[in-house]
Amino acid sequence: MAFTRCAGHHSDVRRPNHYCPIAAAVEALGGRWTILILYELLQGTRHFNELERGLPGISRSVLAERLRFLESEKLIVRTVEGQRRGYVLSPSGRDLRDVIIALARWGARWALTEPLPRQLDPAFLVWSMHHRIxxxxxxxxxxxxxxxFSGCNRRRVWLVWRKGEASVCLKHPGFDTDLVIDTNGSSLFEVWVNRVRLADEIRAGRITAEGPRVLVRNWAEWFDWPDLPEPETADLRRPVHWESAKEA
Incomplete structure (x- = not known):
């Protein structure tokens, strides 16, 4: 496919020679991180450091470059809140909501394979969950x-619900813990993307809760679990628990 530079609007961005809405959309949303950044903004993230936190593996320079690109494409708008700069979706950016959700559902059904140990990032999972309180x-x-989190990526992460707002802490927040959720290997990750069922993981003892009875009974209802389709093949639905594989 041949490309040319357009004069006038967006003259610094390469455009396909044929006049096609799909080609135009792909060009506007091109780049590895673009859709992931838009998804984070759809979840309510507004500030640079928070965006970086919700995008494991992105460098600050790439994030800054992608934000500039999205701003030039009129998909996001820069804001100023006191001394903090932030970003919000423009009307055209918000209009991508159904497109991005459809892409997530397709990925869950057809592209999501067994998780690798390096993909199981506890901080990212709890960050995703805090968006859906x-x-x-x-x-x-x-x-x-x-x-x-036990297994290969042994770690503790705290979800703080205080004054009607949720936040995520990677160090002890300085308050007494009310509820402990212990998750074995990849279990909670796979529940979150609908590869396995929460009730089955609890019944098998791979996810446990310790604390006051009312919190133990109700904690799963605190989250709006993603409505994703199950993987299409039996192989993709098979749960993998990395601490067991490591011991074997």
Missing amino acids: RRDRMPEGQTIVEFR
């Missing part, structure tokens, strides 16, 4: 949840 289901007052 169901405020009307959260306990009144302050609630501190400690997620303990």
Whole structure:
């Protein structure tokens, strides 16, 4: 496919020679990180450091370059909140919501394979979960949840619900923990993308909760679990628990 530079609007961006809406959309959304950045903004992330946190593996220079590109394409708008600069989606950026959700559903059904150990990032998972808090289901007052991940990526991450807002801490937040969720290997990751069922993982003891009975009973209702289709093949649906594989 031959490309040419357009005069006038977006003159610094290469365009396909044929006049086609799909080609134009692909060009506008091109680049490895572009759609992931838009997805984070759709989730409500607004600031540079938060975007970096929600995009494991991206460098600050690449993030800055992609944000400039999206701004030039009129998909995002830069904002100023006091001394903090932020980003929000423009009307055309918000209009991509259904497209991005459809892409996620297609990926869950056809492209999501067994997770590699390096893909199991506990901080990223809890960050994703904090975006989907169901405020009307959260306990009144302050609630501190400690997620303990065992297996190859042994780590602790805290979800802090305080003053009606959720935040994620990679170090102890300084408050007493109300509930501990212990997840074995890849279990909670695979539940989050609908590869396995939460009830089955709890029944098998791969996900456990420790704390007051009311919190243990209700914690799963605090999250709006992604509505993703199951993988299409039996092989893709087979759960993998990396600590077991490592021991073998």
